[in-house]
Amino acid sequence: MIKVSVVGAKGRMGSHVVEAVNGAEDTSLALALDAGDDLTQITPENTDVVVEFTVPTVSLDNVLALVAQGVNVVVGTTGWTDEKLDQVRAALAKAPRENQSVFIAPNFAISAVLADYFAKVAAPYFESAEVIELHHPNKVDAPSGTAIHTAHAIAEARKDAGLGAVPDNTQTDGGSRGQVIDGIHVHAVRLRGLNAHEEVLFGNAGEQLTIRADSFDRISFMPGVLLAVRKIASGNYPGLTVGLDHFLNL
Ligand SMILES: NC(=O)C1=CN([C@@H]2O[C@H](COP(=O)(O)OP(=O)(O)OC[C@H]3O[C@@H](n4cnc5c(N)ncnc54)[C@H](O)[C@@H]3O)[C@@H](O)[C@H]2O)C=CC1
């Protein structure tokens, strides 16, 4: 049995993770903690893997504290920058146990991970590329962590292929052209009734490719969360790993 503790357990994602961990045959719930609870209750004796779904403003501190306490962490919270990832790597380098792991995924849904992968494959072949993410209105961050990740991936693939800037003759912009991430325009929609959706638009003269992933329900993230818990519990991924694609043989 893999002993799993959940941090952010009362949240929309955390509560689903508690259910998924209780429902799986090879995982058992150790501690379910939320804001105000003492994270030092989590130890290597009671927990093999912590799953962390909180808010971008607190996630780094939670992860650093948990690494210092000697436990492995699977993180779904957004807001990760290169600087924050470097802080996690530094914490892991002086972690109390050998081969400790942190795994961070911008998105645990197979549809979103594949959309990201297909976007990377398509990117070198199109002059234009834009990303639109669409979410429920309770989401606190924009653009989504997934959209930021997709934009970086497209930009990198374009650079590797020797492509220049996307064509755009906009002369005035009140904000409608979206946020520009690594040269890729990213647009965020917040709409009651939506859950988590992303569209990647590619264009050439006379043709368009649209790649779209729709997560209609948060249960769509749970197989990916459990896969990450199992992989991290195996001890085969010491250090920091970012992205569920590492576990999917893509
Ligand atoms: N990687 C993925 O596949 C997915 C990532 N997310 C991300 O996960 C995060 C959480 O999303 P939701 O569950 O929708 O948010 P939420 O607001 O429903 O839940 C966050 C929970 O964290 C708790 N919390 C706040 N500060 C805390 C602290 N210091 N220690 C412990 N718990 C604390 C809150 O009380 C709340 O229960 C967001 O960053 C979201 O973008 C959401 C869905 C999928």
Ligand SMILES: O=C(O)C1=N[C@H](C(=O)O)C[C@H](O)C1
């Ligand atoms: O807040 C959400 O809901 C989601 N957050 C993640 C993100 O920002 O990419 C993953 C998914 O889009 C759902």
